[in-house]
Amino acid sequence: MPELPEVETVMRGLKPVLEGVKIKTARAYAPKLRVPIPDDFDQRLSDNRIERLDRRSKYVLMTFEDGLVAIMHLGMSGRMTIHKSGNDVPVRGKHDHIVIETERGDIIMYNDTRRFGMWVFSDTKSINDHALIKDIGPEPLGNAFHDGILQAGLENRKSPIKAALLDQKLVAGLGNIYVCEALWRTGIHPARLSNAVTQDEIEALVPTIRDVLSKAIEAGGSTLKDYAQVDGELGYFQHSFKAYGREGEACLKEDCDGTIERIVQSNRSSFFCSTCQR
DNA sequence: CGGCCAACCTGTGCGC
DNA sequence: TGCGCACAGGTTGGCC
Numbered sequence: 001m002p003e004l005p006e007v008e009t010v011m012r013g014l015k016p017v018l019e020g021v022k023i024k025t026a027r028a029y030a031p032k033l034r035v036p037i038p039d040d041f042d043q044r045l046s047d048n049r050i051e052r053l054d055r056r057s058k059y060v061l062m063t064f065e066d067g068l069v070a071i072m073h074l075g076m077s078g079r080m081t082i083h084k085s086g087n088d089v090p091v092r093g094k095h096d097h098i099v100i101e102t103e104r105g106d107i108i109m110y111n112d113t114r115r116f117g118m119w120v121f122s123d124t125k126s127i128n129d130h131a132l133i134k135d136i137g138p139e140p141l142g143n144a145f146h147d148g149i150l151q152a153g154l155e156n157r158k159s160p161i162k163a164a165l166l167d168q169k170l171v172a173g174l175g176n177i178y179v180c181e182a183l184w185r186t187g188i189h190p191a192r193l194s195n196a197v198t199q200d201e202i203e204a205l206v207p208t209i210r211d212v213l214s215k216a217i218e219a220g221g222s223t224l225k226d227y228a229q230v231d232g233e234l235g236y237f238q239h240s241f242k243a244y245g246r247e248g249e250a251c252l253k254e255d256c257d258g259t260i261e262r263i264v265q266s267n268r269s270s271f272f273c274s275t276c277q278r
Numbered sequence: 279c280g281g282c283c284a285a286c287c288t289g290t291g292c293g294c
Numbered sequence: 295t296g297c298g299c300a301c302a303g304g305t306t307g308g309c310c
Binding site for chain 1: 301
Binding site: 267 | 286
């Protein structure tokens with residue numbers, strides 16, 4: 001599920017329920033996800049007020065009034081569900097690893113089948129120096145991401161462009177799906193070496209990456225509806241992809257009669273059209 | 279340091 | 295029905 005647009009959607013969905021709201025009780029039921037959940041997890045969150053929610057790359061940051069920052073990552077299979085006060089009390093399922101109840105009586109559950117996600121702590125003073133945060137590249141939707149920075153990141157790289165765009169140090173938040181989509185749109189073969197991507201292609205990649213992500217965020221936003229009113233699972237939304245997951249199907253690019261193929265690169269599937277992606 | 283792979287986990291779907 | 299394998303939207307430690 002979670003690349004930048006999905007994480008952004010989750011963060012936006014949590015805002016009306018958590019921002020400015022005090023947590024009554026928090027409880028972690030699993031000792032560890034990808035890394036151990038802090039021993040003092042329950043105590044640090046319980047009776048603490050969330051001042052702000054932010055997203056950085058694929059991380060959601062929860063800043064508390066006492067300076068605590070909870071860093072959350074959804075991994076491959078993480079999701080959040082909101083159960084509004086007054087509705088039926090939810091039953092905790094097998095993979096609901098964290099349960100939070102707010103002062104308003106709303107209940108938020110963190111569910112993660114594969115446990116590749118994480119919840120760890122930092123604080124407002126050192127969050128930007130945190131090991132998980134400090135080396136992350138520019139946000140693709142912000143001004144810090146531009147032709148020059150992408151050019152600089154690619155010109156000395158020998159790895160395939162697919163691997164480069166998945167590298168969070170080069171640009172934040174892209175994952176397997178949106179890299180496939182951006183490369184398909186710009187006509188760049190995923191196996192092309194980074195240092196062989198031309199200036200023109202770099203100038204096309206920047207707005208294409210922005211557009212692919214923005215459109216996905218819009219799609220997510222339109223499914224959010226009002227989670228302040230309704231129970232719901234956050235971050236899931238139907239989105240149609242042009243290349244990802246379409247192996248064997250016709251290429252949808254105008255005037256292209258090719259077929260989408262799949263190859264494996266760095267242990268991940270790449271979907272592309274060898275007719276229009278070179 | 280750059281680049282690549284295996285590993286972390288659980289579940290599902292497919293071929294035999 | 296069962297078994298084994300491939301695969302799933304992320305990240306990183308260790309190896310060359």
